[in-house]
Amino acid sequence: MVEEKDFALLTDLYELTMCASYFDNKINDIATFDLFIRQLPENRNYFIAAGLEDALNYLKRIRFTDEHIEYLKSKKIFKNDFLNYLNNFKFTGNVFALPEGTVFFPNEPIISITAPIIEAQLVETFLLNAINLQTTIATKASRVVLAAKQKPVVDFSLRRTQGTDAGMKVARASYIAGCIGTSNVLAGMKYEIPIYGTMAHSFVMAFEKEEKSFHAYSKTFPRTSTFLVDTYDTLKGMEKAAIVAKQLEKQGHKLKAIRLDSGDLVLLSRAARKILDKNGLSYVDIFASGNLDEYETEELLKKGALIDAFGVGTAMGVSKDAPYCDVVYKLVELSNHGKLLPTMKLSKGKVTYPGIKQVYRIIDKNGNCIKDILALRDEKVSGNILLIKVMENGKITYKMPSLEEIRETTKENLSKLPEKYKKIKNATNYKVEISDELRKLTSKLNKSLQQKV
Amino acid sequence: MVEEKDFALLTDLYELTMCASYFDNKINDIATFDLFIRQLPENRNYFIAAGLEDALNYLKRIRFTDEHIEYLKSKKIFKNDFLNYLNNFKFTGNVFALPEGTVFFPNEPIISITAPIIEAQLVETFLLNAINLQTTIATKASRVVLAAKQKPVVDFSLRRTQGTDAGMKVARASYIAGCIGTSNVLAGMKYEIPIYGTMAHSFVMAFEKEEKSFHAYSKTFPRTSTFLVDTYDTLKGMEKAAIVAKQLEKQGHKLKAIRLDSGDLVLLSRAARKILDKNGLSYVDIFASGNLDEYETEELLKKGALIDAFGVGTAMGVSKDAPYCDVVYKLVELSNHGKLLPTMKLSKGKVTYPGIKQVYRIIDKNGNCIKDILALRDEKVSGNILLIKVMENGKITYKMPSLEEIRETTKENLSKLPEKYKKIKNATNYKVEISDELRKLTSKLNKSLQQKV
Incomplete structure (x- = not known):
């Protein structure tokens, strides 16, 4: 558990040592850093931006407490004048960002920060952490939601998310991505997210007979029961659920669903539908869970599983096949002694586009996305502007949208992205064009750096 | 960010609905639940237990606040008498557990809880979350430490851990596993873990010439500088680092290390060693980072890389190749109306060993682990007992070890595990034997359940 008052120290030590050296050498020119993702993980074809609200609250509130300063002093790494500076530290920069819920692609800035270099550098680690987690999960969850083809998906991952903060952020990010709710109370x-829950195998086992557990549960929740039917013998469990459902009917109540959590979900769901329908229980839903992800979900529906809703846990909650994004925070421009100096790195395989940028999205007359153009911010390009100003001089200038609004943004963004880009596997690559001016600047800078080295 | 006062609600809704139904049906028999891992992830061959301290503090402190009760009331799911019960909820059970740092294997209980079933059920989600994260990471990190063959490993993962809580717990768990420290301030x-940090590429880029960045940094940190040499041209960067190191020598200071963060680390580290030695800088260490994990680390050393220390980030911090453990919490015994009833589930592929258990480790005369025996707790088996009592009637009866002591436990446990079980790939499977009594109980129960269904 990390308290918000401690966020300033939730950073890599090198942010502080670099800042101490800038301070010591009296360097505090205005710098611009871009936070972006270098490449798509395997089987990903787009990202869903998430985590901005946390990032902005952090920038607005970051302070070093006396306890922090005392600790840093005790490490004997820093000089007193720098510690005094930290004691009064505030972030005073300007920030452009993609609104949460925006579909985006590699190399497009998610957040672009312009501030005195000490301030801009100091906030790196936390911003990466916040954007990485929620963007990774929102992206993964949106794939699960797409694979489920309009059928509801509920986040069941809390027990195996990587820690408590992840448990909360996974619920938030997966809701943004289109899940209908979470098991996380x-x-x-x-976050005012709808919550869902039924029963575990242990509940069924706590009774001498399976049907007794169904009776007991529906006595407590006559209108909202879901029976878990796979504790002993799934087919027999379904029959028992049907019997109890008929008894509920006599009391004027309707069983909501049965849940399948193991076995061949295609066969079992079809068998369950038959048993339920035969008993006049066509209103009872079939809810499936147990090691599901987008690949499994797509397969199940393709093979004719008769499932009405999905509970998806671990694989979504840790983004099992791609548990992080290759998200980085790179210096792209620096006003060095009044001279504007776009910067880039030459390290092998890690080249960065220099300069202050904007992203333009080209939409055709039917409302479909055609391509994006990554350009310099002061360049004239036509298209929809994606990066908006969210902070000025350290103050948030952006009306933070509600979670429902963010969810709507995702839905709208995805609806504009043609199907071929949204396939779970082997999707077509979306084109991100580099503008003429950005291309020229990159090549010019590359040459001048090669000479300088 | 999750505050400790809210931990009671950091749970799956179904824990609360099940407990409400137990309460409603006046069921509160004494139950025993085992928390264990069903199987080894690919390429894992053992686990390192971690997370117990958080688990015990949670059990000791769990309380529902008025805000929680108000929220639950607003959902109109629960009856008032159950909400009143929650308002006064305390955990009063007994707990056995593996001390943190213990090497263990699938099916061995990490935590075994005996309590009235409502209490034992309610705490499931949080306990799984706490043990899963830290055990996953301690296990992964111990592999990285083993692969590094006595060379120091530092945790660099904070920027890409899954959230803020994970950032903290990864630092803790990787330190338990043998890392020498973390970048997380x-x-x-x-946790009083040593902290490490140097400089990023942005620092080098903020100066007009690479060597100026080295001068500036070593001016601030004359005794503790590490220069990052791969921003532009790594070989030239090394030469410049050597020049600045010689100038530092004249001032009576020694450069600590150079850092390589990209490229072919075998070739570059050998070239760096040559350049440094040629300049009489054999005392300067070579520090490597950049997409490292246990596989890469082992390969580098095997191929003759001359690296003195490793900074390992994302792959360790999210346990990239196995980002969770298949950790579960299963009802294994229940005193139903005074009748002792060991329980097990029959769902396909998810069978659980019933009964209250103990784990015995068989050690040979040289101090090497031979095998474990999973047995009933009241069975007579010779061997070292692994599960110890840590809580009685809701009170911690266990002197929580310091982080240094836990780190020592890991070291000792791993030193007793023969090499063949610790190979990074294709290790020999360690034997966990099922005791006669446990085998009999399992088979007896299996038969009686088959008949009951």
Whole structure:
């Protein structure tokens, strides 16, 4: 557990040592850093931006407490004048960003920060951490939601998310991406996300007979029961659920669903549908869970599984096949002693586009995305502008959208992205064009750096 | 960010609905649940237990606040008498557990909880979350440390851990596993872990010439500088680092290290060693980072890389190739109306060993682990007992070890595990034997359940 008052120290030590050296050498020119993702993980074809709200609250509130300063002093790394500077530290920069829920692609800035270099450098680690987690999960969850083809998906991952913060952020990011809710009760309270829950195998096992557990549960929740039917013998479990459902009917109540959590979900869901329908229980839904992800979900529906809703846990909650994005924070421009100096790195395989940028999205007359253009911010390019100003002089200038609004943004963004780009596997690559001016600047700078080295 | 006061709601809704139904049906028999891992992830051959301290503090402190009760009331799911019960909820059970740092294997209980079933059920989600993250990371990090063959490994993962809590717990768990420290400053403060940090490429780029950045940094940190040499041309960067190091020598200071963060680390580290030695700088270490994990680290050393220390980030911090453990929490015994009833589930591929258990480790006369025996707790088996009592009637009865002590436990446990079980790939499977009594109980129960269904 990390308290917000400690966020300033939730950073890599090198941010502080670099800043100490800038301070010591009286360097505090205005710098621009871009936070972006270098490349798509395997099987990913787009990203969903998420995490900006946390990032902006951090920038607005970051302070070093007396306890922090005392700790840093005790490490005997820093000089007193720098520690005094930290004691009064505030972030005073300007920030452009992609609104949460925006579909985006590699090399497009998610956040672009312009500030005195000490301030801009100091905030790197936290911003990367916040954007990485939520963007990774929103992207993964949107794939699960797409694979489920309009059928509801619920986040069941809390027990195996990487820690408590992830448990909360996974619920938030997967809701942004289109899940209908979460099993995480605290996320329900904090984010006003709908919460879902039924019963575990242990509940069924706690009764001498399986049907007794169904009776007991539906006595407590006569209108909202879902029976888990695979504890012992799934087919027999379904029959028992049907019997209890008929008894519920006599009391004027309807069983909501049965849940399948193991076995061949295609066969079992079809068998369950038959048993339920035969008993006049066509209103009872079939809810499936157990090691699901977008690949499995797509397969199940393709093979004719009769599933009405999905509970998706671990694989989504840790983004199992791509548990992080290759997200980086790179210096792209520096006003060095009044001279504007776009910067880039030459390290092998890690080249960065220099300069302050904007992203333009080209939409055709039917409202479909055609391509993006990554350009310099002061360049004239036609297209929809994606990066908007969210902070000026350290103050948030952006009306933070509600979670529902962000969810709507995702939905709208994805609806404009043609199907071929949204396939779970082997999707077509979306084109991100580099503008003429950005291309020229990159090549010019590359040459001048080659000479300088 | 999750505050400790909210941990009670950091749970799956179904824990609460099941407990509400137990309460409603006046069921509160004494139950025992085992928390264990079903199987080894690919390429893993053992686990390192971690997360117990968080688990015990949670059990000791769990309380529902008025805000929680108000929220639950607003959802109109629960009856008032159950909400009143929650308002006064305390965990009063007994707990056995593996001390943190213990090497263990699938099916061995990490935590075994005996309590009234409502209490034991309610705490499931949080316990799984706490043990899963830290055990996953301690296990991964111990592999990286083994691959580094006595050379120091530093945790560099904060920027890409899955959230803020993971950032802290990864620093803790990787330190337990043998890393020498972390880049995470807050983890340094909270856990008293040594902190490490140097400079980023942006620092080098902020100066007109590469060597100026080295001068500036070593002016601030004359005794502790590490120069990052791969921003533009790595070989030339090394030469410049050597020149600045010689100038530092004249001032009576020694450069600590150079850092390589990209490219062919075998070739570059050998070239760097040559350049440094040629300049009489054999005392300067070579520090490597950049997409490292245990596989890469082992390869580098095998191929003759001359690296003195490793900074390992994302792949370790998210346990990239196995970002979770298949950790579960299963009802294994229940005193139903006074009748002792060991329980197990029959769902396909998910069978659980019933009964209250103990784990015995068989050690040969040289101190090497031979095998483990999973047995019933009241069975007579010779061997070292692994599960110890840590909580009685809701009170911690265990002197929580310091982080240094836990780190020592890991070291000792791993030193007793023969090399063949510790290979990074294709290791020999360690034997976990099922005791006679446990085998009999399992088979007896299996038969009686088959008949019951």
